[in-house]
């Protein structure tokens with residue numbers, strides 16, 4: 053409970069709360085004492101619509117009683133539940149505690165089910181409709197912010213349905229990606245390539261790998277540079293290397309956009325895509341189901 057960094061706020065809130073309640077009591081008493089039981093009722097002097105006179109009757113007793121009951125309720129509430137500064141209440145209730153209990157209850161309910169799925173190899177899970185549905189829910193909860201609700205991704209977030217894998221599409225590779233995350237490191241090349249001219253040459257060569265070169269006389273020079281600077285990660289034929297997360301540059305599928313400008317920018321400035329690790333947060337059982345779901349998508353499951 054002690055989220056305050058000084059005692060001051062505890063006392064500030066507690067005293068203000070108690071004073072407000074006392075002020076309500078005082079206000080009620082002030083408004084209701086002093087009435088004499090007389091036969092004539094004072095009027096307030098306000099007259100509406102010609103002959104409607106506003107009288108000054110005291111509040112009915114039952115109404116007044118309701119006010120006192122709400123005040124008493126407030127007092128008891130503050131004794132039992134957290135509300136008075138950092139005082140945690142006699143019942144020791146907290147929303148965090150309630151949330152944790154709820155999570156525990158759900159874990160106890162679905163834990164055994166998830167554990168059973170975790171024993172099943174991913175290739176078999178793909179055929180299990182319930183497992184697929186659970187995977188779909190998990191994906192909607194945890195992955196759509198980046199990969200999109202249809203798993204088709206967006207710029208800088210890979211499409212998980214297209215069968216083109218950066219880090220490998222075998223069941224265990226997908227699981228490793230989700231469990232431990234992936235950090236891509238494509239260095240910036242502008243300086244090493246001798247400036248914009250070098251970048252343009254190599255960009256044309258990269259485009260030529262998928263038949264899209266527009267200035268063909270630059271391709272040969274680009275190829276030479278590619279053999280020096282790029283093959284270590286992207287391979288001599290440019291098809292990439294999943295060990296480094298270096299994408300295939302020949303399939304005309306682009307993580308960072310397909311325009312010449314975007315591709316040139318990737319090369320000149322570098323890229324550092326990061327897939328955050330989910331293992332610790334979700335636990336292996338859920339990751340296993342997610343891996344099966346994604347593998348299923350790439351196998352044509354809908």
Ligand code: HEC
Pocket residue numbers: 236237238239241254258278281282283284285286296297298299301305306307308309315318319323324325326
């Ligand atoms: C150290 C390994 C490494 C080297 C060397 C390297 N790359 Fe990369 N490259 C990567 C990685 C990893 C990615 C993916 C970056 C990401 O996902 O954020 C990448 C991405 C790219 C992309 C973007 C692809 C897309 O789908 O948008 C292009 C284009 C590219 N590299 C071209 C080159 C060229 C040209 C060279 C040589 C000048 C080169 N790379 C050298 C590792 C490397």
Ligand code: HEC
Pocket residue numbers: 191194195196197198199208209210212216217218219220226229230234235236297324325326327328330342343346
């Ligand atoms: C914060 C954004 C973010 C979230 C959330 C996220 N991812 Fe990713 N994911 C990425 C990025 C970025 C990459 C690509 C990394 C790179 O540049 O190589 C990636 C890559 C992947 C890959 C590898 C794709 C390939 O071609 O090899 C898989 C599989 C994947 N994510 C699955 C998931 C799943 C399942 C979840 C939900 C548990 C998830 N991701 C949540 C950003 C995210």
